[in-house]
Amino acid sequence: MKKKVLSIVLTIMTLTVLLTGCGKTKDKETTDTKTSSNNVTDTPSTDGKDPAQTEEANIDISEPVTLTWFLNGNSVSDDKAVLEKANEYLKEKLNVTLKPIWGTWGNFEDNVVLSISGGDDVDIYFTSSWTQNEYNKYAKDGAWLRLDREDNNLIEKYAPDAWNMLPDILKNSAKVPGSDGEGVYALPGFKDYATQNCWDVNVTLLEKYGYTIDDIRNTDYYGFEEILKKVKEGEGKDFYPLLVEGMVLERMVNNSIMVTGDSQACNMLSYYINPTDVSKEGSYGNKIFGKFETPEYKKFVEKTREYYLAGYIDPQMAIADQANDARTAAQDAGKYLIGTQSYSLGYETQASARRGIEVQMVPCTPAYVDTTASQGAMMAISATSKNPERALMFLNLLNTDPELMTLLNFGIEGTHYEVVNGGEVKFITEARGTYQPWTNGMGNVTILPPQEGQGLNFYDTFKEYYASATAIPINGFVFDQSNVETEMAALANVGGEYALALNTGAIDPATKLPEFIQKLKDNGIDKVVDEASTQLEKFLEEKNK
Amino acid sequence: MKSDTVKFVLAKRKSRMNSIGLPAEVVINIILGLFCLLCVVPFIFVVIISFSAEDSIREIGYSFRPIKWSLEAYKFAFTSNKGIWRSYFNSFFITILGTALSVLICVLYSYPLFRKDFKYRKFFTFFCFFTMLFGGGLVPTYYVSKNILGLNDNYAALIVPALFNPFNIIVMRTFFQSSVPTELIEAAAIDGSGEYNTLFKIIVPIAKPGIATIALLNALAYWNEWYLAMLYIRTEELYPLQYLLMRSQQNIDFLTRNATMLGSEIAKIVNDLPQQNLRMALAVLIVVPIAFAYPFFQRFIISGLTVGSVKG
């Protein structure tokens, strides 16, 4: 009996010693580094990471360097041939050997957080506003090197070309408050960076019932009823004409947008854009508030409930982990009339071919740029990198050299793809199956050759389309939730319980909406909204200075 | 050298009386049969879906009676996972080696815990049990494993982290308690049998059912393991089967979770995703080998123990 107690006590004691031991050293070292970090800020060259300081324009690349590069969304099982070729090229140009880590959609989230927290030797990380290594949060937490310090502007020195060819919108939204002051902490990739929510219309079916695309164009969500009814009656009980992603539907109908920083938590905060001119203020002005209490939201969920009860919306769309599967299946089978779609250039051609129907898009607003979209794919230099200059030089080359970009992105000509129609890329299915990085996740897509069917001048159209997109007034704003994390945690759960079900009409807004609002209030939505509003005011003040 | 006592105790375990009335046996068979049916039907269902044509799933959802059959999913699974045979090998290799080592360590650790005359028995029981509840969490474990222990992109990374399972230790100790009479150890000690000799020549044969069970559970755990591969393995040649196939599942999970975030991006990505019949085919490819190997594992483990112990 005694021994048992003793052994327990002993173990606990050992642990406490261990813990407090850690604690003590910590306190001590924290103060130590406080002083030392002050020194460092005064004279940044002391930390040895800026060898270029002395070399000025002449960059020394005599030392061979291996760069580890952590990417996302790939499907790569055999990169030997490509890497061999790429490394030969890179060796010659930059004396660099590339070691990519081909993260997949599924493992990136877990691995990247571990890798960053554990301080793995990685030079370049893919980051964005929607991955777990969220650009803004990790910039603030100190995981990325700042690239545009006034005293040591790495971009200017090592990656001026890649930076200068970027549209201003992307450059501006890369500037965020981080651990090293407000600045750029990652190089944005030039890809489709605008958002445009559209009705995805199955024209084949629409015309079968004697309507035309103009009938959709000339009305709005609240006016779809007659068409939906007629098609539902004609197609039968198991047919659901309205194919919706609940969260997107709400944004489309009410012209609200995601506020970056709140995106994972069911998008509770809202900013309303101006549907006719997105660069102007919306009907509520430049304000952020909880969207669920607005009359627009009430009107929206009531109508949606009507549609749901009439059988226009598949109940599966309200089941969070089923909705996407069901939606894709219905899309591919062409079993829908009107769907919701966040548009990217060329979508309708692709979709029509795949679904075997005529697909047309009816936009709800002009294309606009918000923070979430403009921080969609970026490359950050890790604080662990021993060779940040070479890493940036590599990114510079990658984003400006079509040969390198095409090689790393599409593989080797003749092995992974062949050139057809005088310049379009046609993939050789089998080889491409073993080497398929995520095209948009690598960097500047506009220097790539177009893919088969896109047309030779695809990227001209592409640039034109995205150049026409205007930034919303709060582009660049990121909600910093660190003061209200506790509330966000609770609210995310409340949101998960109600938001999707209400947005798809699966539950009755008459009873559930007030319940939802009450719960949001109980869990501190007001505090979060206040915090966000204060931050936005500050942001706008800075911006208008 | 065994004393008479030892021989006697061993001899006593040979036969077992087993007779219950026929009606009782019928009832038992009905109950267990129904439950087993419940266990097997979902599996059959998964097999059916995996052979269903994608069109059929789109048309009528998951069904036991698809409109159209298809081998597409399997064809795709094998062509898109070139390394699949290599991964089968990896899985078997890891499972066999891992099971052998982990059972050995488990027996060696739990045996002293069962010995009432072992001075530090309580301490080491607690030492082991404590880790069942408390751990450093993912980040520190990852850090220590990778940077200090070198469990990085090698077979060891797939075997070592699962070598020891506190739960199994406690269960094994309990097996010893309920099947090994204390007199036996005393008798062996009097015979002058060394501790290791006693354990492997006398105790292990008696505790065989328990050890075989632990071996089985460890084998299944190793076979099912994919998380370690996700964390530590970067080279595709080292992927165990589970992880090779699990990746697609994970991709789907991610995209489902972020569907509303990725917006336009997802429309493009989704085109590359495995269809629903493929997911089921992957599940089948994972389960079939182990499900069929299970009885063999069982026999192999038991006979392995018998061979290793009774002689001498």
Place this chain on the structure above:
Amino acid sequence: MSNSMVSAKSPSKGLAKRKKTIVLLSMLAPGAIWLVLLRYLPMFGIVIAFQKFTIYTKAPTLLNNIIHSKWVGFKNFEFLFATSDSWNMIRNTVGYNALWIVLGTVIAVAFAIMLSLITKKFVAKTYQTLMFFPYFLSWVVASYFLMAFLDPTYGLISHLQKQAGMEVTQWYFINKPWPIILTIAYLWKNIGYSTVLYLAAITGIDSSQYEAASIDGASKWQQIRYITIPHLKPMIIILFIMSVGRIINSDFGLFYQVPKNSGPLFPTTQVMDTYVYRAFMATNNPGMSTAASLLQNVVGFFCVLTANSIVRKIDEESSLF
């Protein structure tokens, strides 16, 4: 307490005893070393629960990151209690666990005894193998299977309901059936595992006891009652104590994937692990998840200590330590 087995016969009693201890320690060594390296060493990470974890940009190794992160006391724990649903969540977590510990034990023990009674060994082996099948299927796959029954459009049940002219049940939006569905799912997946453990314990019982009993004229049921069950007692108790240690943990996949993460089902499917997961997805703060598991462990630890000391009072032999 620890009774010496090496009897007084030996003259060098102390030496022999010490030697024995050393030999036994050498057996423990591989496991103990593993525990130290892979379990105890990383425990320094527990401190993250009390920190605002950040990266130390100057030299970002894990140790530096931890050393330079700010201490925030118990702030990371707040989110667990800040929600208006705390009570609901705790009720679900503890309630399901309590119910399942009892049901799981009773059914597994019953199944194990039944298996041991079947005369044809081949049949018993087959049952035992089949029972293990669910263990191989992941919760994701199981959730597809369930969907095949419950899907409002194509599900088998909905289909039958439609044929019978009844209104289709929206299983994924109504809470009432879910405690039962989850219970069945849990048992379905886990019974095979614990049955095997109990069966092994039964197989290990010295058969001479049954022989002696049947010579004395004991019926089979009496033998079960007076021989089998008492022999299973240590295993039952140990497994019970260990499951008590996880009283506020739960199988994430069962509560998240099986109900398809359906919002309206939160009242019956929200448990601590799912709450923490959703919170983590929103805040991405490793301190919070570390805090949550620390809390679970501490609570579990004290539950085990309590359970163990109760057991010890009644039956010292069967206690964990």
